[in-house]
Amino acid sequence: MPSPFDQSAYQVRLDWGVDGLVRLAPADIVVVVDVLRFSSTVTAALDRGQTTALDAAAHAVSINGAAVAEAAAESPLVLLGCLRNASAVAAAVLAVQQQRGTRTSVSVIAGGERDAAGALRFAVEDHLGAGAVIAALGDLGIDHGSPDAAVAGEGFRALRGAVKHLLSASGSGRELAERGLAADVAAAAALDASTAVPVLRDGVFVAF
Numbered sequence: 001m002p003s004p005f006d007q008s009a010y011q012v013r014l015d016w017g018v019d020g021l022v023r024l025a026p027a028d029i030v031v032v033v034d035v036l037r038f039s040s041t042v043t044a045a046l047d048r049g050q051t052t053a054l055d056a057a058a059h060a061v062s063i064n065g066a067a068v069a070e071a072a073a074e075s076p077l078v079l080l081g082c083l084r085n086a087s088a089v090a091a092a093v094l095a096v097q098q099q100r101g102t103r104t105s106v107s108v109i110a111g112g113e114r115d116a117a118g119a120l121r122f123a124v125e126d127h128l129g130a131g132a133v134i135a136a137l138g139d140l141g142i143d144h145g146s147p148d149a150a151v152a153g154e155g156f157r158a159l160r161g162a163v164k165h166l167l168s169a170s171g172s173g174r175e176l177a178e179r180g181l182a183a184d185v186a187a188a189a190a191l192d193a194s195t196a197v198p199v200l201r202d203g204v205f206v207a208f
Helices: 017-023 036-045 056-061 063-071 083-100 124-139 149-168 171-178 182-188
Strands: 012-016 029-033 078-081 107-111 198-201 204-207
Touching: 012 017, 012 056, 012 063, 012 124, 012 149, 017 107, 029 036, 029 063, 029 124, 036 063, 036 078, 036 083, 036 182, 036 198, 036 204, 063 078, 078 083, 078 124, 083 124, 083 182, 107 124, 107 149, 124 149, 124 171, 124 204, 149 171, 149 182, 171 182
Parallel strands: 012 107, 029 078, 029 107
Antiparallel strands: 078 198, 198 204
16 A cells, blocks of 8 residues: 555655655656755766766765665666756656656655764755756646645745855855865856756766
8 A cells, every 4th residue: 555655646756865765656767866966066077078986986975865876776767966957857857758658757855964873964955956856847847746846846946046045055055165165065056057967877877
């Protein structure tokens, strides 16, 4: 029997971290969103023509997004989404749906952050990034979203003009700035600056 929390009645779903991935019903496509910095860094690498292996090097950038991607590796298709490529990710999902000729389910998994005790912490940047992907899907007609997805998508629409400030003012953004990575935070806030869509194939993120 379906769980009240598996969002299986909806085409577009949203949850957090590895536990959230497990909680959701299996989907045709999993989009992993870790804005600071896994998804953004791998997307930027593709912009430079570089692929990224899902290994220790990936974990060095962000263990949260990498852990979700690893947990999702057996899914039919795993993409990385962020603010920089939200519209491109939505276009890729639409292309897959058109190729399949049937409604395609999408689980958007926000990476979140881990606190010192290992508990998952809500992350503003990942909520915005997930919302950006969900809003872009809606713009293409893929809009049968769960309440969780709808809140993120409409939240992004309402706040898109403040994304740069919200990222730099967030706990994650401030932490990275203290480490001398403020430029990375600013780059991650650039909406639709990239058309690259990382897809996981044989343990490596390559261009979709």
